[in-house]
Amino acid sequence: YLPYRPKRRTRASIARERGLDPLAKKIFEQNGADPLKAATDFIDPTKSVETIEEALAGARDIIAEWVNEDQQARKKLRQLYFSRAIIHSRVSHGKEVDGAKYRDYFDWQEPALTAPSHRILAMRRGEKEDLLNLSIGPPEAEAIEILEELFVKTDAEDSTQVKLAIHDSYKRLLSRSMETEIRLATKERADLEAIEVFSANLRELLLAPPLGSKRVMGIDPGYRTGCKIVCLDRQGTVEHHDTIYPHTSENRRREAAQKIKNYVTRFRIEAVAVGNGTAGRETETFINNLDFDRSVDVILVDESGASIYSASETARKEFPHLDLTVRGAISIGRRLMDPLSELVKIDPKSIGVGQYQHDVDPSGLKQSLDDIVVSCVNGVGVAVNRASVELLTYVSGLGPQLANNIVAYREQNGPFTSRTQFKKVPRLGPKAFEQAAGFLRIRDGQNPLDASAVHPESYHIVSAMTDDMGCTVTELMKNAQLREKIDIARYVTDEVGIPTLKDILKELARPGRDPRQDFEHFTFAEDLEKISDLEPGMNLPGIVTNVTAFGAFVDIGVHQDGLVHISELSDKFVKNPADVVKVQQKVEVSVLSVDLERNRISLSMKKMPGKSAPKETSRPKSKNPKSRKGNTRNKTSPFNNPFVDLLESS
Numbered sequence: 001y002l003p004y005r006p007k008r009r010t011r012a013s014i015a016r017e018r019g020l021d022p023l024a025k026k027i028f029e030q031n032g033a034d035p036l037k038a039a040t041d042f043i044d045p046t047k048s049v050e051t052i053e054e055a056l057a058g059a060r061d062i063i064a065e066w067v068n069e070d071q072q073a074r075k076k077l078r079q080l081y082f083s084r085a086i087i088h089s090r091v092s093h094g095k096e097v098d099g100a101k102y103r104d105y106f107d108w109q110e111p112a113l114t115a116p117s118h119r120i121l122a123m124r125r126g127e128k129e130d131l132l133n134l135s136i137g138p139p140e141a142e143a144i145e146i147l148e149e150l151f152v153k154t155d156a157e158d159s160t161q162v163k164l165a166i167h168d169s170y171k172r173l174l175s176r177s178m179e180t181e182i183r184l185a186t187k188e189r190a191d192l193e194a195i196e197v198f199s200a201n202l203r204e205l206l207l208a209p210p211l212g213s214k215r216v217m218g219i220d221p222g223y224r225t226g227c228k229i230v231c232l233d234r235q236g237t238v239e240h241h242d243t244i245y246p247h248t249s250e251n252r253r254r255e256a257a258q259k260i261k262n263y264v265t266r267f268r269i270e271a272v273a274v275g276n277g278t279a280g281r282e283t284e285t286f287i288n289n290l291d292f293d294r295s296v297d298v299i300l301v302d303e304s305g306a307s308i309y310s311a312s313e314t315a316r317k318e319f320p321h322l323d324l325t326v327r328g329a330i331s332i333g334r335r336l337m338d339p340l341s342e343l344v345k346i347d348p349k350s351i352g353v354g355q356y357q358h359d360v361d362p363s364g365l366k367q368s369l370d371d372i373v374v375s376c377v378n379g380v381g382v383a384v385n386r387a388s389v390e391l392l393t394y395v396s397g398l399g400p401q402l403a404n405n406i407v408a409y410r411e412q413n414g415p416f417t418s419r420t421q422f423k424k425v426p427r428l429g430p431k432a433f434e435q436a437a438g439f440l441r442i443r444d445g446q447n448p449l450d451a452s453a454v455h456p457e458s459y460h461i462v463s464a465m466t467d468d469m470g471c472t473v474t475e476l477m478k479n480a481q482l483r484e485k486i487d488i489a490r491y492v493t494d495e496v497g498i499p500t501l502k503d504i505l506k507e508l509a510r511p512g513r514d515p516r517q518d519f520e521h522f523t524f525a526e527d528l529e530k531i532s533d534l535e536p537g538m539n540l541p542g543i544v545t546n547v548t549a550f551g552a553f554v555d556i557g558v559h560q561d562g563l564v565h566i567s568e569l570s571d572k573f574v575k576n577p578a579d580v581v582k583v584q585q586k587v588e589v590s591v592l593s594v595d596l597e598r599n600r601i602s603l604s605m606k607k608m609p610g611k612s613a614p615k616e617t618s619r620p621k622s623k624n625p626k627s628r629k630g631n632t633r634n635k636t637s638p639f640n641n642p643f644v645d646l647l648e649s650s
Contacts, residue, residue, distance in 0.1 A: 015061045024058075030153040036052055067169040081182045082182060085111070086112065087109060087111075087135075088135050089123045091103075102126040106132075117190035118549045140175075148166060197548060198354030204582045218336070219274045228329040229329060230333055231263055231267040236330075240263065269296060272287050299521065299522070301336050314390060344373055344390050354546075355548040378394075384416055384440040385443070389403045392407070398435075402428055406425050417442065422440065438454070449462060454511075520586070524541060529558065531596065541556070546561070546583065547582065550565065562602065570606065
């Protein structure tokens with residue numbers, strides 16, 4: 001189609017207007033014609049062709065366009081580009097200072113075929129910011145050689161003109177077209193890899209172990225503006241909120257301590273969730289030093305995206321009369337109770353567990369992340385009597401409208417007591433019921449199966465089993481020996497096969513049980529609150545906060561995540577960091593180096609000389625972490641890679 005596609009006025013079209021098409025054909029045939037003599041016949045001042053050279057130049061322009069539009073030529077060059085192209089990045093003139101974070105790309109080149117996604121996206125971002133100049137192409141001599149083999153037939157003078165046209169066609173037309181194609185291809189590949197990384201991280205974050213239905217105090221910490229605190233009941237309902245100032249003066253510190261102790265007693269608080277942002281570690285230490293009348297767990301919670309939620313339309317609808325700082329504290333507290341239920345209210349791109357998520361294709365990213373959220377929500381199941389509209393929206397078969405209708409029906413008629421009540425929800429028809437009912441759970445409902453993943457359409461199968469065994473559904477759920485006596489082959493029908501029956505028995509063994517792992521309390525090393533407290537050689541507990549293609553970021557409790565470069569993840573070769581670590585995984589790391597000027601921490605998960613290998617851990621560490629010094633490694637810091645700067649700037 002390319003030769004026939006409408007195009008803007010080109011040098012070739014101008015040459016055709018001047019009547020030079022026959023001359024171009026004669027030269028391109030390469031039958032030994034003398035180009036100079038042939039061009040003489042086309043000199044015509046009325047058509048702006050006044051010299052032989054102007055005639056030949058016009059003919060070469062036409063030939064150059066033929067070469068550019070030749071399918072065979074484009075196919076061979078496309079193969080060359082996709083196998084041999086080199087990405088070359090150079091700093092823009094006079095941008096050395098402004099583009100400091102891209103300094104590793106000031107004169108960088110590597111094969112486009114094997115360039116990892118994060119480097120491709122980094123260089124493209126630098127180009128977009130006018131800090132880098134980026135080019136992609138194979139060795140020019142190889143491309144010219146391919147074209148000459150296709151189009152040059154002899155060594156005569158007319159073939160010399162064809163060679164000149166080929167060189168012009170490649171530099172002016174083909175190379176640009178091919179570069180555009182390979183740019184799109186490498187960008188698509190980089191997007192897919194980045195989206196895959198983001199999706200895997202998001203899944204791990206959404207499926208993080210929940211604390212469960214407990215009375216929680218959520219704290220959004222701060223220095224000058226104080227710490228916003230909220231007291232939540234076991235359903236996450238706000239019972240009280242206040243502001244304390246434990247980091248401003250001794251008097252206010254004592255006042256804050258008294259308030260916290262009173263609230264813990266008054267609202268029977270079982271756990272305190274402290275945001276891990278500004279003043280997070282200091283607030284955690286302050287709470288830990290208080291004496292309560294009960295056992296209270298103090299847990300640092302990742303507050304990424306809490307501020308986004310607090311200013312969102314969702315938060316304004318949910319808490320119209322509360323300040324956005326209070327909403328942030330609510331989000332932190334609820335995130336500890338059930339990460340999935342709270343995180344679905346936040347745009348996944350704001351959670352910060354990806355790489356270059358703002359540079360990839362928005363529609364592709366949104367589709368992938370939505371699929372992950374739907375998968376996680378349906379895999380865990382939804383307690384319909386306390387689920388938010390946002391959470392219900394992701395249940396298969398539902399959407400924003402039906403989710404709102406379910407919540408409205410629940411508010412008007414009280415909690416659901418049976419799955420059959422779903423059919424009374426306005427606009428929730430048979431098809432939506434068929435798709436959604438198995439994912440909506442009712443705790444303490446009329447039928448014990450309503451709390452399980454068994455679909456209402458399969459209740460009659462369970463009833464047949466209980467009739468044959470002479471027991472109730474509850475007895476069948478509690479008694480493993482009864483379940484072992486069931487011959488599932490007796491219940492096979494045209495609609496229900498053995499796999500479905502096995503799933504039903506498996507669900508009866510753990511009805512409504514949360515598939516997520518049990519919550520484990522985690523504590524950072526004590527006496528470490530800021531980056532200046534770190535020393536090379538320390539072995540510290542940490543939590544993986546982000547996994548990228550070039551390594552993993554680990555929170556060790558100093559307000560700045562450290563980077564475990566891919567080369568430091570294991571003593572063995574690591575191709576994909578996701579094979580070694582996951583988001584929210586508890587690990588033990590050793591400090592390689594600390595860059596106070598750039599606020600960078602280099603970590604390792606390799607086995608240190610004389611030490612056991614760092615491993616996944618959740619146990620508290622020594623109260624004096626500075627005494628745990630190992631041999632300082634004399635290695636190149638991964639900070640020489642710009643990926644840390646670029647990831648954080650995204």
